[in-house]
Amino acid sequence: MLRVDGLSAWYGEAQALREVSMRVDEGEIVTLVGRNGAGKTTLLRCLMGLHGTYGRTMGTISVSGVDVTGLPPHARARRGLGYVPDDRGIYATLSVEENLMLAPVVKSGGGPEPWPLERVYETFPHLRERRRSPGTTLSGGEQQMLVLARVLRTGARLLLCDEPTEGLSPLFVQRIGEILREVREAGTTVLLVEQNVHFAASVADRHYLLAEGRIVESLDRDQVREREHQLLEYLGI
Numbered sequence: 517m518l519r520v521d522g523l524s525a526w527y528g529e530a531q532a533l534r535e536v537s538m539r540v541d542e543g544e545i546v547t548l549v550g551r552n553g554a555g556k557t558t559l560l561r562c563l564m565g566l567h568g569t570y571g572r573t574m575g576t577i578s579v580s581g582v583d584v585t586g587l588p589p590h591a592r593a594r595r596g597l598g599y600v601p602d603d604r605g606i607y608a609t610l611s612v613e614e615n616l617m618l619a620p621v622v623k624s625g626g627g628p629e630p631w632p633l634e635r636v637y638e639t640f641p642h643l644r645e646r647r648r649s650p651g652t653t654l655s656g657g658e659q660q661m662l663v664l665a666r667v668l669r670t671g672a673r674l675l676l677c678d679e680p681t682e683g684l685s686p687l688f689v690q691r692i693g694e695i696l697r698e699v700r701e702a703g704t705t706v707l708l709v710e711q712n713v714h715f716a717a718s719v720a721d722r723h724y725l726l727a728e729g730r731i732v733e734s735l736d737r738d739q740v741r742e743r744e745h746q747l748l749e750y751l752g753i
């Protein structure tokens with residue numbers, strides 16, 4: 517589904533990614549784990565085509581066998597990529613429903629169907645209740661639900677989620693886990709940046725450990741469970 521070969525990225529002269537090669541297969545949930553500054557957000561931005569405003573990149577990115585390296589973000593969205601940024605990107609002057617409707621629906625052939633608004637509200641009842649309120653008056657957990665719902669409404673086939681559980685209460689973390697498993701069942705593939713190793717181990721099939729811009733290890737679910745303590749220490753959590 518996603519294949520990355522020899523991806524490097526710079527901010528001016530400073531190199532943030534060093535020849536990253538990785539893959540995410542269709543229907544998998546894969547996490548990117550690493551300390552602050554390891555390059556996780558940079559990697560997701562490169563995948564979505566958003567790094568260009570910061571600096572140059574090298575390497576190739578392909579989605580379902582098609583090279584998307586030269587494509588702008590909207591063209592990558594048409595190929596099925598959906599980005600859930602860490603700053604959430606909610607517009608204060610728009611209502612919850614307007615924020616939800618902001619991204620256009622894309623249907624790139626095969627894979628999951630775009631979620632109609634009714635389905636969004638069934639899955640996220642809080643959003644229905646607050647649909648006329650400004651998006652930024654939602655709690656942190658509700659805002660995270662809003663950005664997830666927004667990207668599911670587009671029909672994205674591969675979700676790129678940047679720390680969706682950061683700063684959320686255990687109840688919201690659990691709910692996000694349930695939703696990710698549910699969307700995976702429906703055929704969506706997920707690449708997740710995650711510092712919460714326990715959560716990552718509970719939802720993901722595989723994990724990449726990123727350090728100083730390099731992939732240093734690839735771990736399966738059991739390896740992460742066995743080494744959870746060691747990984748927490750490594751991440752300084």
Ligand SMILES: Nc1ncnc2c1ncn2[C@@H]1O[C@H](COP(=O)(O)OP(=O)(O)OP(=O)(O)O)[C@@H](O)[C@H]1O
Nearest residue numbers: 527530532550551552553554555556557558559570
């Ligand atoms: N806009 C920027 N300008 C210059 N350097 C940047 C910029 N954004 C990130 N960097 C640098 O690039 C490197 C990777 O940062 P990145 O944000 O990708 O890491 P991260 O693993 O996502 O960390 P965090 O969990 O703190 O977000 C770091 O050294 C960081 O200081």
